[in-house]
């Protein structure tokens with residue numbers, strides 16, 4: 001799911017004792033969404049993520065976590081409610097400040113493109129954070145089929161963060177990977193979050209993982225208020 005580069009730089013963000021400046025609160029208020037008309041999957045869902053914060057979200061299968069992820073990242077529009085960044089609606093076109101990384105990287109890349117072209121979609125080709133993510137420069141010349149799932153997921157993350165996203169939605173981002181790769185990828189995310197201050201919504205069924213990486217844990221039902 002490529003999104004174009006923002007052309008802005010991570011380093012415009014500054015951290016002080018009070019928190020991060022240059023990045024803004026992400027708020028979803030009163031969201032309603034249904035795949036079928038008149039059959040809402042959820043009513044009145046609200047969530048707030050602060051700059052630099054990692055929120056861990058869990059919940060039963062089929063409740064709507066991935067749907068929420070897609071709404072926040074602009075891949076679908078809520079039937080009601082608002083998604084706001086610093087109090088303003090998110091841009092309808094161009095660079096999306098909320099970037100989504102899903103479970104299956106092989107579905108998120110063009111199989112006919114070399115990795116350097118895929119990475120360039122997010123503006124991240126020249127960044128030194130490739131090393132942080134454990135991406136070898138030699139892989140840039142390969143096609144997606146010539147990489148492992150873990151290697152490919154590192155690229156999807158680099159593409160998302162290369163656009164200088166203000167928020168990352170990591171939806172079961174490392175679920176399919178071995179424990180070592182999972183730990184390396186999350187260590188890189190934590191390191192980059194500490195450097196740049198982007199916020200993260202980490203969605204997973206793995207409570208142990210969420211406890212390890214998140215600053216705050218929420219379960220899906222806690223996000224719902226009774227319908228008006």
Ligand SMILES: Nc1ncnc2c1ncn2[C@@H]1O[C@H](COP(=O)(O)OP(=O)(O)OP(=O)(O)O)[C@@H](O)[C@H]1O
Nearest residue numbers: 035036041059060061062063064065066067068205
């Ligand atoms: N494109 C779609 N069209 C119709 N229904 C859908 C579509 N995508 C998801 N759904 C349904 O919406 C509900 C919520 O799906 P979603 O993927 O958001 O749940 P989830 O909480 O992320 O589940 P899991 O934990 O299993 O990943 C499910 O009942 C699912 O079958």
